[in-house]
Amino acid sequence: MELSVRFRTxxxxxLTFVLGLLVLVQASVFLAVTTAQERNARLHIDETLELxxxxxxxxxxxxxxxxxxxARLLSGDFAFKEACATGExxxxxxxVENHRDRADASVMMVVSMDGDVQADTLHPDQYGxxxxxxxxxxxxxDDDRGEATSIEFIDGExxxxxxxPLFTPDPTAWIVxxxxxxxxxxxxxxxxTGTEIxxxxxxxxGWQPFATTLDRELRDDLARRFSLDLGEAHKSIPVExxxxxxxxxxxxxxxxxxxxxxxxxxxxxxxxLAPTFRVRNILVGIFGAGLIFSILGGALLASRVxxxxxxxxxxxxxxxxxxxxxxxxxxxxxxxxVLADSFNxxxxxxxxxxxVRNLLGKVVSPAVAEELLRKEIELGGEERVVSVLFxxxxxxxxxxxxxxxxxxxxxxxTYLTRVxxxxxxxxxxxxxxxxxxxxxxxGAPLGHADDALRAVHTAMEMYEALDDINTDLGxxxxxxxxxGVGVSTxxxxxxxxxxxxxxxxxxxxxxxxxxxxxxxVTKRYRVGVVVGQSTANACPxxxxxxxxxxxxxxxxxxxxxxxxLGEQASLAPELAAECRRWEEALExxxxxxxxxxxxxxxxxxxxxxxxxxxxxYRERIxxxxxxxxxxxxxxxxxxxxx
Amino acid sequence: xRRAQALLSGMGFLxxxxxxxxxxxxxxxxxxxxxxxxxxxxxxVFATPLAGKASGRTKSTVIxxxxxxxxxxxxxxxTGTQVSFPxxxxxxxxxxxxxxxxxxxIPLYKGTPxxxxxxxxxxxxxxGCNIHDWMKAYVFVTETPYFAVTGAGGxxxxxxxxxxxxxxxxxxxxxxxxxxxTAQQVSVGGAAAPVSFEIKQKRVWRPRRGPRGAGGDY
Numbered sequence: 001m002e003l004s005v006r007f008r009t010x011x012x013x014x015l016t017f018v019l020g021l022l023v024l025v026q027a028s029v030f031l032a033v034t035t036a037q038e039r040n041a042r043l044h045i046d047e048t049l050e051l052x053x054x055x056x057x058x059x060x061x062x063x064x065x066x067x068x069x070x071a072r073l074l075s076g077d078f079a080f081k082e083a084c085a086t087g088e089x090x091x092x093x094x095x096v097e098n099h100r101d102r103a104d105a106s107v108m109m110v111v112s113m114d115g116d117v118q119a120d121t122l123h124p125d126q127y128g129x130x131x132x133x134x135x136x137x138x139x140x141x142d143d144d145r146g147e148a149t150s151i152e153f154i155d156g157e158x159x160x161x162x163x164x165p166l167f168t169p170d171p172t173a174w175i176v177x178x179x180x181x182x183x184x185x186x187x188x189x190x191x192x193t194g195t196e197i198x199x200x201x202x203x204x205x206g207w208q209p210f211a212t213t214l215d216r217e218l219r220d221d222l223a224r225r226f227s228l229d230l231g232e233a234h235k236s237i238p239v240e241x242x243x244x245x246x247x248x249x250x251x252x253x254x255x256x257x258x259x260x261x262x263x264x265x266x267x268x269x270x271x272x273l274a275p276t277f278r279v280r281n282i283l284v285g286i287f288g289a290g291l292i293f294s295i296l297g298g299a300l301l302a303s304r305v306x307x308x309x310x311x312x313x314x315x316x317x318x319x320x321x322x323x324x325x326x327x328x329x330x331x332x333x334x335x336x337x338v339l340a341d342s343f344n345x346x347x348x349x350x351x352x353x354x355x356v357r358n359l360l361g362k363v364v365s366p367a368v369a370e371e372l373l374r375k376e377i378e379l380g381g382e383e384r385v386v387s388v389l390f391x392x393x394x395x396x397x398x399x400x401x402x403x404x405x406x407x408x409x410x411x412x413x414t415y416l417t418r419v420x421x422x423x424x425x426x427x428x429x430x431x432x433x434x435x436x437x438x439x440x441x442x443g444a445p446l447g448h449a450d451d452a453l454r455a456v457h458t459a460m461e462m463y464e465a466l467d468d469i470n471t472d473l474g475x476x477x478x479x480x481x482x483x484g485v486g487v488s489t490x491x492x493x494x495x496x497x498x499x500x501x502x503x504x505x506x507x508x509x510x511x512x513x514x515x516x517x518x519x520x521v522t523k524r525y526r527v528g529v530v531v532g533q534s535t536a537n538a539c540p541x542x543x544x545x546x547x548x549x550x551x552x553x554x555x556x557x558x559x560x561x562x563x564x565l566g567e568q569a570s571l572a573p574e575l576a577a578e579c580r581r582w583e584e585a586l587e588x589x590x591x592x593x594x595x596x597x598x599x600x601x602x603x604x605x606x607x608x609x610x611x612x613x614x615x616x617y618r619e620r621i622x623x624x625x626x627x628x629x630x631x632x633x634x635x636x637x638x639x640x641x642x
Numbered sequence: 643x644r645r646a647q648a649l650l651s652g653m654g655f656l657x658x659x660x661x662x663x664x665x666x667x668x669x670x671x672x673x674x675x676x677x678x679x680x681x682x683x684x685x686x687v688f689a690t691p692l693a694g695k696a697s698g699r700t701k702s703t704v705i706x707x708x709x710x711x712x713x714x715x716x717x718x719x720x721t722g723t724q725v726s727f728p729x730x731x732x733x734x735x736x737x738x739x740x741x742x743x744x745x746x747x748i749p750l751y752k753g754t755p756x757x758x759x760x761x762x763x764x765x766x767x768x769x770g771c772n773i774h775d776w777m778k779a780y781v782f783v784t785e786t787p788y789f790a791v792t793g794a795g796g797x798x799x800x801x802x803x804x805x806x807x808x809x810x811x812x813x814x815x816x817x818x819x820x821x822x823x824t825a826q827q828v829s830v831g832g833a834a835a836p837v838s839f840e841i842k843q844k845r846v847w848r849p850r851r852g853p854r855g856a857g858g859d860y
Binding site for chain 2: 081144167
């Protein structure tokens, strides 16, 4: 399953991982330790309470024995026996009061064997009335020694009562002595057991603590919550008092008289857990420190990676923008340092290649340079249909004679720069400069479907650019330069020619020669651009004017040559009409209808005196009238010189 | 709290009486048992003639103190009997009685007190020792001279009882109720048929006697 959370940065990923690991480990430790501690603490409380309960019962037993011993000692006092024997209430009362004080008791009574009170320190005036706790006496009567103890409430106050017979020497009365059962007693027991102690009794429907170590609020809370479920007796149960949890142990005391008493032992869980909280705090501290160190360490670690990566990224951007000058600088000697070194070497290599490519692009055309760089360089070529364009500056020779060499170079460079730009704009490739001449190829090394059209457009644009070039060069009048452009389309061989050490990417074939020848014939017709038949055929959208049929040097076959006039669609109607008249004239000329042709040409010459073509043909007709052509004449003219 | 589990229900005493065989001076034998059928020791069986006055047997008697016990435990005497309390132990004793019939005290002494104690009213006198809580003895003072104390077998033999009709009663320190309730009319003379009585015993707690040792050998 893929993680749905995406981290935007390596740093956040590292931090998340480190922190996640830390939190996982620490949380596990925390959980394990605190759980174990709490379990131990609870176990410890349970054990302690159990032990305390046992100790508490022993404590109560011991206390009972001590109280009984006191009672026994008092009852064994001979003078007391004598006083009892007098049967005088006053004497008896005063004797029990005396003995009560001796024993530090809260109450002392003498009860007859029949159960009638004979003296009672709490109620000095009452005697002869039945003892209020007969069940207590019954318990004594059931005992081997005639003794019993019980917690009894006299006038609502709790007393631990002990009873023993008065032997004179037969048992003649019950001596009942009571000791206070109060908070002070509970406190005393707490000091010896370290446990909260509450003695509860049933009052009405509920239980009330009558002797407890709890403060008032807890005491009220306990009264509200306590219920004696015998299933819970002698077992640790949690009881919440005033928001704090107390582990509670309930020992139901047997009820001797009418009163049911339960002993409740409690220990605060919070107190028992105090060491746990300390450990917990230490763990939290360790966790916090670990967190801080992990964040710092993680951030540091991440920055050791991200900083050099950022530097490398910036370096890569610079390289992408073509800036190879500034190497990336990373101090680290780790893998990233190695990467930075490699990056710098790569940058150096790229810079080298770019420089070579720039230079190559200047020496050869950018497209050719690209082609050379793309492929393994090998000699040889492939056959392709291309359109070859040749241009030449008219009168360059005379210009070079007039101008200073320095100016000539400037002129030439300006011209060639402009012309090259036009070629490249139309997707052509400048094959070479031959002095002022330019040879350009359309269709190699990269071909387009409309290479011929591109070549024609280029040629026309070059010719039209002449005005700008002349203006730029500050030439006017006779000093103006003119150009001739020839375009030819056909199959050539394109490839690297020369030797492996020095070669040119170029094209070789008939079209190259033809284009060169066509460039040469432009001056004969005084037109800027001349294209061959195949080129004109490949450009149906262009309006051409057929110039002639020629047989050029080095070629037996005759060529029909054309002058491009512009886009067929936007051709001016007048020019179109002129072209039709010219075609008629040309037709008459080729049909040897010299008169008809002359008439037409006269009209054209009159209408367009600047078009040299018409004058040329009139002259040619005049010449043919004088020297009639052979019968196989088809209007083709042969040019023996370039 | 101490649970008293020991339950001692009251016991009945069975007193058997046999009519005296002799005409002038017969005897009367009796046996006393509790309601469990066990013989009761230290029960006083006494016979009161229904007619005429009885006479004789007003001599003195002795209750010893031996090894911090009264010997015998139960003594029956006729009213007017002098009882002396010789102390056979090497330590002092302090004889006392808070009984209404005879309240007296012989403070700590050794040997035999100079004057015996006269028991001149009928009833039960319980004797104690002030310094030994467990020491206890009973003197049953009766107006008739015909009485005897049962032995370990629960039997008593009243000798020298003239023929005639008698009201025979029994008393025991732990007996429930008054002797009157046990009264049986018995003819003494002729064939003496032993007559038995069954009485109930009440619960009595005794102060404990510690292990013999300190002071015990005096």
